[in-house]
Amino acid sequence: MTTTIVDAVKAARESGDYQSVLDSIPYMKFLGLVVEPDTAGPICRMPGSDHIIGNPVLPAIHGGVVGALLESTAIMHIMWSHESLHVPKIINLTVEYLRSARVVDTYAQAIITKQGRRIANMRVEAWQADRAKPVAAAHAHFLLPRAED
Amino acid sequence: MADGDQIVRPEWARFPAVSIAGMNELEETIPQIRALGIQVVSMAGSEAVSRLPYHPQLVGDPETGVVHGGVITTQIDNLCAVALHSRIGHYVPCVTIDLRVEYLKPSAPGLDVFARAVCRKVTSQVAFISATAWNEDENDPIALASCTYMLLPERESTVSGGRN
Numbered sequence: 357m358t359t360t361i362v363d364a365v366k367a368a369r370e371s372g373d374y375q376s377v378l379d380s381i382p383y384m385k386f387l388g389l390v391v392e393p394d395t396a397g398p399i400c401r402m403p404g405s406d407h408i409i410g411n412p413v414l415p416a417i418h419g420g421v422v423g424a425l426l427e428s429t430a431i432m433h434i435m436w437s438h439e440s441l442h443v444p445k446i447i448n449l450t451v452e453y454l455r456s457a458r459v460v461d462t463y464a465q466a467i468i469t470k471q472g473r474r475i476a477n478m479r480v481e482a483w484q485a486d487r488a489k490p491v492a493a494a495h496a497h498f499l500l501p502r503a504e505d
Numbered sequence: 506m507a508d509g510d511q512i513v514r515p516e517w518a519r520f521p522a523v524s525i526a527g528m529n530e531l532e533e534t535i536p537q538i539r540a541l542g543i544q545v546v547s548m549a550g551s552e553a554v555s556r557l558p559y560h561p562q563l564v565g566d567p568e569t570g571v572v573h574g575g576v577i578t579t580q581i582d583n584l585c586a587v588a589l590h591s592r593i594g595h596y597v598p599c600v601t602i603d604l605r606v607e608y609l610k611p612s613a614p615g616l617d618v619f620a621r622a623v624c625r626k627v628t629s630q631v632a633f634i635s636a637t638a639w640n641e642d643e644n645d646p647i648a649l650a651s652c653t654y655m656l657l658p659e660r661e662s663t664v665s666g667g668r669n
Contacts, residue, residue, distance in 0.1 A: 412535065418582070420537070420578045424579060443567075443568070
């Protein structure tokens, strides 16, 4: 079991397809996340579905789920960027909620704003129909494993 | 009440009054909260406590079995709204504008996650809530959080069914 995700990350580095990495992480799979390759790093797409709703009257996606999408996208970016063969540990996450997230496809992409030896500083944005109108943005710190391989 | 300044503003009173039974009914209407199995176990004054049962589908690291941070983010975001509603006594529509979570240590695999939120301050438009999460010992937390909500009393009620 301990080699599953490491093997998946190694295979993804060969193939460029990170979906199998994501699918080995139960909660990301539970959210239905889909990895869409991009030269700037993986874009994670979260399809609209009933079980991610936080406000059934509007309706809108749960704010915590938007936070989970942002965190997941940062994790996938770190593994894509060859910084870790393992799921990096999150230290903290600050989410700004900018617009109500409708129950449609939501996308997120991350950048590493500063890369240290032990810590990665990340910025992540999530958007829906219009990338120029993000629904949420986050900054977060992750702990990187000491030695990768 | 932490600072003794609770005021039920006239614009809040038109919304249904809060009760613990009603709160868990409301939680049941929220698909993501139902999917995670989160339950409010206590609610009084400015404070609320919820429990998130461990489930393998919530794991964020298959090598360790540790729950995904996003699950705790959701538990805390939800519970902060519960504490806010408890404090003001009515289901006033509100939205999260900012949430910061510090993950002090991983949640222990196989154990439930408990969280306590305390609403520290409410103004006519904004509420400030802090929260902690733990597995077995509240004095040994796994996460600390602070959350800011915006109140939207001009909106129609977002409470659906079974609230009165």
